[in-house]
Amino acid sequence: MSEEKEITIYDIAKHLNISATTVSRGLKDHPSINIRTRKKIAEAARQLGYRSNTFASSLRSRRTQTLGVIVPRLNSSFMSAVLAGMENAASREGYNLIIAQSLEQANKEMENAETMFNKRVDGLLVSLAYGTESIQHFDIFFNKKIPVIFFDRVAAHPDGANVVIDNYGAAYQVTRHLIQQGCKRIMHLGGNTLLNVYADRLRGYKQALADHKLPFDEKLVLNGNLTEEWGTEAAQYILQFKAKERPDAVFSANDTAAVYCMIALKAAGIKIPQDIAFAGFNNDPISKVIEPNLTTVNYPGYSMGQAAVTSLANHLNGNTDINATNTIVLRSELIIRDSSLKNK
Amino acid sequence: MSEEKEITIYDIAKHLNISATTVSRGLKDHPSINIRTRKKIAEAARQLGYRSNTFASSLRSRRTQTLGVIVPRLNSSFMSAVLAGMENAASREGYNLIIAQSLEQANKEMENAETMFNKRVDGLLVSLAYGTESIQHFDIFFNKKIPVIFFDRVAAHPDGANVVIDNYGAAYQVTRHLIQQGCKRIMHLGGNTLLNVYADRLRGYKQALADHKLPFDEKLVLNGNLTEEWGTEAAQYILQFKAKERPDAVFSANDTAAVYCMIALKAAGIKIPQDIAFAGFNNDPISKVIEPNLTTVNYPGYSMGQAAVTSLANHLNGNTDINATNTIVLRSELIIRDSSLKNK
DNA sequence: TTGTAAGCGTTATCAA
DNA sequence: TTGATAACGCTTACAA
Numbered sequence: 001m002s003e004e005k006e007i008t009i010y011d012i013a014k015h016l017n018i019s020a021t022t023v024s025r026g027l028k029d030h031p032s033i034n035i036r037t038r039k040k041i042a043e044a045a046r047q048l049g050y051r052s053n054t055f056a057s058s059l060r061s062r063r064t065q066t067l068g069v070i071v072p073r074l075n076s077s078f079m080s081a082v083l084a085g086m087e088n089a090a091s092r093e094g095y096n097l098i099i100a101q102s103l104e105q106a107n108k109e110m111e112n113a114e115t116m117f118n119k120r121v122d123g124l125l126v127s128l129a130y131g132t133e134s135i136q137h138f139d140i141f142f143n144k145k146i147p148v149i150f151f152d153r154v155a156a157h158p159d160g161a162n163v164v165i166d167n168y169g170a171a172y173q174v175t176r177h178l179i180q181q182g183c184k185r186i187m188h189l190g191g192n193t194l195l196n197v198y199a200d201r202l203r204g205y206k207q208a209l210a211d212h213k214l215p216f217d218e219k220l221v222l223n224g225n226l227t228e229e230w231g232t233e234a235a236q237y238i239l240q241f242k243a244k245e246r247p248d249a250v251f252s253a254n255d256t257a258a259v260y261c262m263i264a265l266k267a268a269g270i271k272i273p274q275d276i277a278f279a280g281f282n283n284d285p286i287s288k289v290i291e292p293n294l295t296t297v298n299y300p301g302y303s304m305g306q307a308a309v310t311s312l313a314n315h316l317n318g319n320t321d322i323n324a325t326n327t328i329v330l331r332s333e334l335i336i337r338d339s340s341l342k343n344k
Numbered sequence: 345m346s347e348e349k350e351i352t353i354y355d356i357a358k359h360l361n362i363s364a365t366t367v368s369r370g371l372k373d374h375p376s377i378n379i380r381t382r383k384k385i386a387e388a389a390r391q392l393g394y395r396s397n398t399f400a401s402s403l404r405s406r407r408t409q410t411l412g413v414i415v416p417r418l419n420s421s422f423m424s425a426v427l428a429g430m431e432n433a434a435s436r437e438g439y440n441l442i443i444a445q446s447l448e449q450a451n452k453e454m455e456n457a458e459t460m461f462n463k464r465v466d467g468l469l470v471s472l473a474y475g476t477e478s479i480q481h482f483d484i485f486f487n488k489k490i491p492v493i494f495f496d497r498v499a500a501h502p503d504g505a506n507v508v509i510d511n512y513g514a515a516y517q518v519t520r521h522l523i524q525q526g527c528k529r530i531m532h533l534g535g536n537t538l539l540n541v542y543a544d545r546l547r548g549y550k551q552a553l554a555d556h557k558l559p560f561d562e563k564l565v566l567n568g569n570l571t572e573e574w575g576t577e578a579a580q581y582i583l584q585f586k587a588k589e590r591p592d593a594v595f596s597a598n599d600t601a602a603v604y605c606m607i608a609l610k611a612a613g614i615k616i617p618q619d620i621a622f623a624g625f626n627n628d629p630i631s632k633v634i635e636p637n638l639t640t641v642n643y644p645g646y647s648m649g650q651a652a653v654t655s656l657a658n659h660l661n662g663n664t665d666i667n668a669t670n671t672i673v674l675r676s677e678l679i680i681r682d683s684s685l686k687n688k
Numbered sequence: 689t690t691g692t693a694a695g696c697g698t699t700a701t702c703a704a
Numbered sequence: 705t706t707g708a709t710a711a712c713g714c715t716t717a718c719a720a
Binding site: 366 | 689690691692693695696697698
């Protein structure tokens, strides 16, 4: 079983009395090779325990069959699903993935981009870090015409494609749902509006208010980093309102901030949803543990991963121009739970 | 900025009127190269925009400077921390990571192992899938003397090293803590005991009982897959006991099962911790959201990742024999929260 | 301390 | 449909 020496296409060639060129072609099912020859080659390769040397191949062909993935963090069920979807599509298309996390830091993202570039990935998939304010560090890719696809946390670029959920529409739905529950002063806990996801959620919130003739009040929008601590602080902000001006609902741009805000409000004697209704975003596991359970928005992570890789692979195979499908928008799903049901 | 042609060591050599060999050596800080020559080479490389071609290098040197990582799932804060620690150590040691998830399935783990093998990783880091019952699929690595390190979910192998936390000791501490709170009939929710982590936690639980003269009762041990649904079912099991025989504490081998068991028990009118005290394992974010907050065990994920990679790198550099440091045990930490404090 | 020259295993080119 | 040959860019004996 344990081979002494690596088997090369020359060994196969010698074994079959044909040329290495033919073996090379046969192994990749090149159409110009006789189908019976191809079969013989495949059989011999199996028998001899041949495995292709990707370095030699990459060196010569200048393709690595590898895609780079840069994500802010791996520790969410959403990202795990995205990556599973990416892996699935990638292996179907004959690509491997290199994964790196930026830990939400712009400089780490730059480093990662450089590493990916030096590893000569055939294409790049990026979800931007919270701290990223410019996407210049991807210019090395654009300059070399290496395709870049942004997903979820995206930025506009003439040569880059985007895969996103309809953050605007989802936020609109959430807000409308709260309005339909009778809420009139809906607060929005938002993130860095330089990022599309947070900007779009804010827009959806505003539009829903406008469409239902509710005034927009700047004091009812608080932007921050959406962490546990920040969610707790947001509760303090809410508690400072005079009784009459206090919001009767909160729509948070993520579940973490929503949940920690709820915990702090509950501790202060606020009843949820009677006094203040709540809705979050992400369908994080904690949304099913907090009492009352949190109304939220579910992302289709697996599909997003698949869509991003499939689109990238199509582009690499020359099937589509990257501009032809510049933005793919996936459907998300409103999950209604007790935290927003005032009339139950 | 956008170079037309890739710069090679020959371009640098020509530029400086020296040989490519010297450039190659200079670039890797080979000691036999004059330090001034090295400086000149580095400077020219920077100036010309040289980037090393890893394929040519790997092809020739038969090393990839790449480590493979196979994990059950990426979607836990623990795994994210592990990977961050691995990345940190890897980049310090000059290695890159390829990451794959087995999704807890043995056959996916086998596929991943094969992919890693074909990618010719210099070493492999594995946390075993829930469904894995044999580690034969890693024999291709052992046969070729490619080092394999198991971490967290490990298996014994003469040629493989392990990096783990002291599951036995942590479980012992948890159980002792519950006993000190006055609990006498402590139930254990466990996982697949083919996996070290669950077998060791069970052992620690048993030993703590024995050391405190509490009888071990088989009916108080329930093994399962530790999912949300299973945790809910475990609650039904607990509710079936006659009042006098009902456990007065539960030590779960993970937080998910503990939390969903708590939710179901609370719904049935059980008071926590008064009627039944609870402790979990993992320090999952949900443990801080459930009421009362869950006593649990925190893993040092980042250190574990660093330790695993550092150990692997040392071995690859020939600094240590893999048998010399066959098992590294890291300290974990008991986090006491309200769910286990009966006397508060 | 530096250089010469021979490969590593594959694929592109050109020819048959 | 197949083959001969020359790269791809780097490392490493061996030599100087």
